[in-house]
Amino acid sequence: MKSYIHIYTGNGKGKTTASLGLALRALGAGKSVFIGQFLKNGDYSEIRMLQKMEGLLETDQTLRVEQYGEPHFINRKPGPEDYKAAEKGWMSIKEGVLSQKYDLVIMEEINVAVHLELIPEDQVLELMRNKPDDVELVLTGRYASEKIMEAADLVSRVDEVKHYFSKGVQARIGIEK
Numbered sequence: 350m351k352s353y354i355h356i357y358t359g360n361g362k363g364k365t366t367a368s369l370g371l372a373l374r375a376l377g378a379g380k381s382v383f384i385g386q387f388l389k390n391g392d393y394s395e396i397r398m399l400q401k402m403e404g405l406l407e408t409d410q411t412l413r414v415e416q417y418g419e420p421h422f423i424n425r426k427p428g429p430e431d432y433k434a435a436e437k438g439w440m441s442i443k444e445g446v447l448s449q450k451y452d453l454v455i456m457e458e459i460n461v462a463v464h465l466e467l468i469p470e471d472q473v474l475e476l477m478r479n480k481p482d483d484v485e486l487v488l489t490g491r492y493a494s495e496k497i498m499e500a501a502d503l504v505s506r507v508d509e510v511k512h513y514f515s516k517g518v519q520a521r522i523g524i525e526k
């Protein structure tokens with residue numbers, strides 16, 4: 350089956366959860382999945398559940414979940430340790446794509462990592478070009494670059510029509526994290 354490249358971007362809520370929904374669907378179909386979360390490091394409920402799901406896989410199925418961020422990164426300017434974490438993550442997920450061990454590879458928040466220049470856009474474009482035919486690739490996060498969107502087969506932009514964040518509602522466990 351031919352596979353494609355998806356981008357989930359925009360300022361509204363639903364990018365990460367869309368990619369996780371796709372992971373759930375793929376896992377249900379017996380596919381192997383690799384999820385690498387850039388910029389994140391912490392206790393997310395979805396990671397917790399994915400870890401429990403590892404016990405439910407078929408024998409020939411693999412689920413790999415990794416985080417490539419420093420804690421509380423988002424509130425400050427990137428420092429050397431953030432570059433190092435992003436680069437290490439990039440090497441790991443790139444190897445995962447090229448290994449063809451996974452049917453679905455999700456690069457969570459990679460658009461933001463590129464936007465912050467933690468990962469060179471050229472390297473992402475190169476991997477998009479050289480992706481094995483049978484690996485479905487998903488890139489999520491706000492601020493997807495024009496070139497990256499152009500190189501993808503599917504681009505969904507989630508618009509923010511309203512968000513309770515503007516009323517001061519912080520991320521809630523089980524809903525946003």
Ligand code: ATP
Binds near residue numbers: 364366509514518525
């Ligand atoms: P979800 O994980 O619920 O699918 P997302 O991946 O689309 O959301 P991100 O851009 O990754 O959203 O941002 C998530 C974090 O930013 C949340 O903790 C949320 O509280 C905060 N936030 C602030 N404004 C928004 C907005 N307009 N849309 C989504 N999240 C927002």
Ligand code: MG
Binds near residue numbers: 364365366458489490
């Ligand atoms: Mg997100």
